[in-house]
Amino acid sequence: MVRYFTRLRMRRIYKWGGRPYIFDRKLKSYGFEYLNMSVEGQEAVTTVTPGQYILIEGNDDEYPFVAKLLKFFGDESHKQKKALVQWFLRLSEVPQNKKLLLGRSPHPQEIFYYLGRACDNEINAESILGTVDVQHVPEDTPFPEPGTKDTLYVKLSWDTKAFNVLDPVLMQDTPASTPPKPALPLFPPCASPTATPVSRGPVRRALPTPDPTVMRRAGSVSDTRATMSAGKRSTLEAESIHSASKLSASKILSAKRRGSAADTPGVRKKLQLSIGASPGKKMTRADVLCELLDEEMESEKVISLKLSSSVSHSLQHGCSLSPMRSGCKTPNGQRRFPWKLSSISLDRLSPTALGEQDLSSDLLLAVIPLALEDEVFEAGLPTDAGSANTPKKRQATPRRNYVREQKATTPSRRKESAMAIRKPALGVLAEEDSEDSPMQPIALTPRSKRKSAQLVSLRIRKQLNLLDNTQELISDGDDDCFVPSKKDLQSSSDEEKTDSEEETRGRNCKTSVRTPCKTPSKKKDLQSSSDSEEETMVRKTRGRNGKASARTPCKTPSKKVTPSTPRHATPSIPSRTVPARQPGNILEEARARLHVSSVPESLPCREQEFQDIYNFVESKVMDGTGGCMYISGVPGTGKTATIHEVIRCLQHASDMDEIPTFRFIEINGMKMTDPHQAYVQILQKLTDQKVTADHAAALLEKRFSNPAPKKETTVLLVDELDLLWTRKQNVMYNLFDWPTRRHARLVVLTIANTMDLPERIMINRVASRLGLTRMSFQPYSFKQLQQIITSRLNKVKAFEEDALQLVSRKVAALSGDARRCLDICRRATEICEHSTSHPSSAGLVRMNHVMEALDEMFSSSYITAIRCASLQEQLFLRAVIAEFRRLGLEEATFQQVFVQHRALSRVEGLQPISVSEGLAVCQRLGACRLLLLEASRLDMLQRVRLNVSQDDVLYALKAVRD
Amino acid sequence: MSKRKVKETHMPVGECISQVQMILRERFCHQRLPEKPVGMESQHKHLLELLRRTAVHGESNSVLIVGPRGSGKTMLLNCVLRELLEVKDVNKNVLPVHLNGLLQTDDRIALKEITRQLNLENVVGDKVFGSFAENLAFLLEALKKGDRSSSRPVLFILDEFDLFAHHKNQTLLYNLLDVSQSAQAPVAVIGLTCRLDVLELLEKRVKSRFSHRQIHLLSSLSFIQYLDNVRSQLSLPQDFPDTNFYDEWNDGIKVRHFSSYPQLVDVLQRHYNSSKDFRSLHLLLMLALSRVSASKPAIKPTDLLEASRVCMVDSKANILHGLSILELCLIIAMKHLNDIYEGEPFNFQMVHNEFKKFLQRKSHSIHNFDKPVVIKAFEHLQQLELIKSMDSSTAKIQKEYQLMKLLLDHSQIMEALQKYPQCPTDVKQWAMSAFG
Secondary structure (H helix, E strand, C coil): CCCCCCCCCCCEEEEEECCCEEEECCCCEEEECEEEEEECCCCCEEEECCCCEEEECCCCCCCCEEEEEEEEEECCCCCCEEEEEEEEEEHHHCCHHHHHHHCCCCCCCEEEEECCCCCCCEEEHHHEEEEEEEEECCCCCCCCCCCCCCEEEEEEEECCCCEEECCHHHCCCCCCCCCCCCCCCCCCCCCCCCCCHHHHHHHHHHCCCCCHHHHHHHCCCCCCHHHHHHHHHHHHHHHHHHHHHHHHHHHHHHHHHHHCCCCHHHHHHHHHHHHCCCHHHHHHHHHHHHHHHHHHHHCCCCCCCCCCHHHHHHHHHHHHHCCCCHHHCCHHHHHHCHHHHHHHHCCCHHHHHHHHHHCCHHHHHHHHHHHHHHHHHHHHHHHHHCCCCCHHHHHHCCCHHHHHHHHHHHHHHHHHHHHHHHCCHHHHHHCCCCCCHHHCCCCCCCCCHHHHHHHHHHHHHHHHHCCCCHHHHHHHHHCCCCCCCHHHHCCHHHHHHHHHHHHHHHHHHHCHHHHHHHHHHHHHHHHHHHHHHHHHHHHHHHHHHCCCCCCCCCCCCCCCCCCCCCCCCCCCCCECCCCCCCCCCHHHHHHHHHCCCCCCCCCCCCHHHHHHHHHHHHHHHHHCCCEEEEEEECCCCCHHHHHHHHHHHHHHHHHCCCCCCEEEEEEEHHHCCCCCHHHHHHHHHHHCCCCCHHHHHHHHHHHHHCCCCCCCEEEEEEECHHHHCCCCCHHHHHHHHHHHCCCCCEEEEEEECCCCHHHHHCCHHHHHHHCCCEEEECCCCHHHHHHHHHHHHCCCCCECHHHHHHHHHHHHHHCCCHHHHHHHHHHHHHHHHHHCCCHHHCCCECHHHHHHHHHHHHCCCHHHHHHHCCHHHHHHHHHHHHHHHHHCCCCEEHHHHHHHHHHHHHHHCCCCCCHHHHHHHHHHHHHCCCEEECCHHHHHHCEEEECCCHHHHHHHHHHHHC | CHHHHHHHHCCCHHHHHHHHHHHHHHHHHCCCCCCCCCCCHHHHHHHHHHHHHHHHHCCCEEEEEECCCCCCHHHHHHHHHHHHHHCHHHHCCCEEEEEECCCCCCHHHHHHHHHHHHCCCCEECCEECCCHHHHHHHHHHHHHHCCCCCECCEEEEEECHHHHCCCHHHHHHHHHHHHHCCCCCCEEEEEEECCCCHHHHCCHHHHHHCCCCEEECCCCCCHHHHHHHHHHHHCCCCCCCCHHHHHHHHHHCCHHHHHCCHHHHHHHHHHHHHCCCHHHHHHHHHHHHCCCECCECCCCHHHHHHHHHHHHCCHHHHHHHCCCHHHHHHHHHHHHHHHHHCCCCECHHHHHHHHHHHHHHCCCCCCCCCHHHHHHHHHHHHHCCCEEECCCCCCCCCHHHCCEEECCCHHHHHHHHHHCCCCCHHHHHHHHCCCC
């Protein structure tokens, strides 16, 4: 592997290599054959050609993104350097909650073929770090020992829902090291005839694949529906010819396939014969195709079913022939795995046909890149096969023959690789815990000593641990990518079982459509379980031998904890020894249900708000756009709860595959120490990185403004927005500015208490970005409060109807705070329980209990406090009032009051107290806040004010006398 | 057993006295918890129930214990905690965290203290590392990971709760109360405060998250109960080693002894009128106890009277006793100025003039003082804080012309003059005369 260079240290220089060729005249975009990368100040030049696997600079320097390069292109000025890629995911990029779906411990060098649709496959070529080797490992073979430490392995594909066995066809093994050799003298006319042999492959590859994303982007997203109509006719014509030839090809192919699978050359030859009619015509057809594809991409949605549904049908049948796909043959399966069907088995038309059926543009978006990518694979094939495969044939059957060929060749290849893998397997596995090691040329890197020290200590710890059960080892090795769950503590076989069970259960519960796929998944599970067992074995032995490998296993470098903090501190509260007791009787049950923390099944009385927010977020997620929403309302009106409910529903919908997956992040202005911590928290929740606020802001800025890979829409909930206010308001500005970026895909929901917060505290440019999508939660009315309690109680009969009504009316009149309402009810149950001698015999909560609870919570304690005060204190209060009356002011100094006090005590027949005692009395009243006092250092001159109304004081004192 | 008892009765009196003093000192000064809190049974039951539910059922709660100073808030809570921890199920299951608003003056310190007391994993030894933000995130994450049934309940005890409300943004309170109202690790937030208006200090979103449970400790005990308390506080416990001494001591403080001394009852009544709390009572009893010795092995009513005299004494009048004649004369001059100008502030020059007038007209015994000497005396009075400067910026104005106010009441001055040893008669007369 070529060493990639971190951007911070060195500047890389990128130069296009080879001659540019125009692949879209309209947009004036050029394709390029290869890219020369060099580092400033160094001579070594790395050449990257399409078909190679590359590392792409990402948020994390240690783990760059992995992708297969499909094509280079740029604009007229040659300054813009773009590339089209097929993404691969590391496990760390898979959402946390989905990681368990893997059902086994991941290989540290394992990556997953990305079949999702949310990901933008166009990247900036200047973010390429270098090349990497990627090997496909057949699903039932173990991971090989790494020949080079930098090889990554692909076994499964990830479609944002589940891990699937990767169709080997997708992973055409492009030898990245050997430049593709010219297989044919025949080139499309627009490709440079003088191109070097090295460059030919890429050129040809790039030619027939106008990139849909490029088209869309370069065309500045104007979604040119108008041009479509112009191009449509030709499209149709071309398509009909095309499909006809394709059809025949497919028929022949399938027939051939049935005959013998391994007979690849034969197939190829035959295809060539059957299709390759006129080399002269081919050229024009290529052109037509080229254009046709453009149009098609632009008019994805609108293309009619006229495009010969028969073709797509037949193609679907064709697809069913491939053994891997047979499980997905059902019509529903098509919907579930649109990418598979379309990209692998169907011709490039079928995605559109599919799109028609689904009427979902999102689906299409996702499908097309994959389709395209296939084309690239296909194009790449002839070169590495080295056969005299004609471009003619390729055009006639754009993808399918490739697929077939792949199918045909796979068995042998697999065997080979399996053989190759078996031998050094032990070594690989020994290295297993060094996660992502391929990315780290360990011996070469000038890594800091600290890190190596950490690694060593880690290894020592591991060896110490080996006496414990093996599972601990596993979890130790894996805790970087998995949330350490309780399951980790079970034995390995248990884990596998439960995991696989979980997986199947998860699939079953989704839809019945899933069932056909069950067998493959099970197979995978079995295999993976055996895999992991083997791994543990190996690890055990390795641990026993205590052999330190040359390469130190490393902990995730992404966890950049400050050196002072203990490194592996997991935030947790110790668990209790005795389990919590469950509620025993009805009242306890009711109390548990009425606790604010108990999550209700549904949120009554907020249906309208729920619907509005749901629609807002759903539409944004569906469109892949961004937006802001401001939600206001007094505390306890269910703002946060409603949004959580919305997100829960949306997550469910996304699990059911009704909407694209999205990410939900929640921050709370009150839960951070400083507004700028918002950046840190967002970044940490997005990527698990721990950085400083400034750095986090920069990273987020980059993340949201670059067209770099966006996996999914991010929904960000900002609670207590007013706390994020800073003098410059840059935090708010950024939060509201990001959603407006083109590539951000960020939906921001903000919550605060005041309705006019944007107008009051925000400067114009911030308020403007927040926009006018606002919503206000009204305080609950008494009927709503009653409904809330009733729905929470959910038929637990603990309250009298009237009692409930009293509580809800009282609370509605005061604040409309649902929390308060629930708290009062809870207190009432306690009072009810205590009022009877035996807790079990306690009946319903009645009016008097509720009244008592209300009194407790709402009555002011001042009057009781005055009544319970000592005589001198009461006298002092009277003196204060007397002095106020005398002065006609609501304020007097202690000296003045004390004169009155002395007089009053004489009247009362009490021995007058000394000034010191008087001051003590005054201070006591001040501590209770019955009086408001100045600082006590003013001594006699401190001013005294009443904190209670004079009437209240007199009322209380009068009651005492009587 | 009986043999040993007989032997023990012969314990020397001195040893008995030191035993008594040890027991009572622990009670008065070290705030030893009583067997059972008196006069607050319902509050005790309420709090115990609440904390028991948190400990046993994992129910999150928040409560405020409100009462004037010395009303027994901490005592009640400690009694409840003691009782709670005696329950076997609970003992190992709760994590009490004690915070005090006077010690944890901001959220940063409070968070470190919480983390330290919970002994979370970012605690090394006794130190908590990491920045404020990290600590907060860590603690919240820890609490969030817990759930009702499996994690140990945490009891946050916030003494001087009102001071926490003054922290920036009330971040700590918000977070603790938010945890108590959401499905996270079970917590009980117990606030102790003497401010009746504590809820008004809370921001509205913090207030909404508080459960509004308040336990008020407002003692309404009568004088009879107060006397009972005095007796019970002084009486020796059953397990006192020397039975004879025990009997004698406890007999000596019976109520009938008290009531036979009307003076004593008056004194106690006066204390009761002044304040009902235990702290002032403990102070009184402590002073009385310190007069007990081997030669006088019982608390006599006279001891209590003497102690009460010490307690009731006016501190400023005491300071006046220690002043020189010159200083006293200056004070009297100030008093006259106060009378003439109705409490308007004065400066040194005015006081000095008044003093000179007195010397010229009436004085026989006091000879003239130099001005610097008088200034020195005046400054001494200022240091004793018997007079206080009214201007904030002292540097700008000359010393002689700074405006001052007298921090003494006329009654205090007159009282001090009466008791002043060998006060010249002319000075006394000057003080008594109206308008100098």
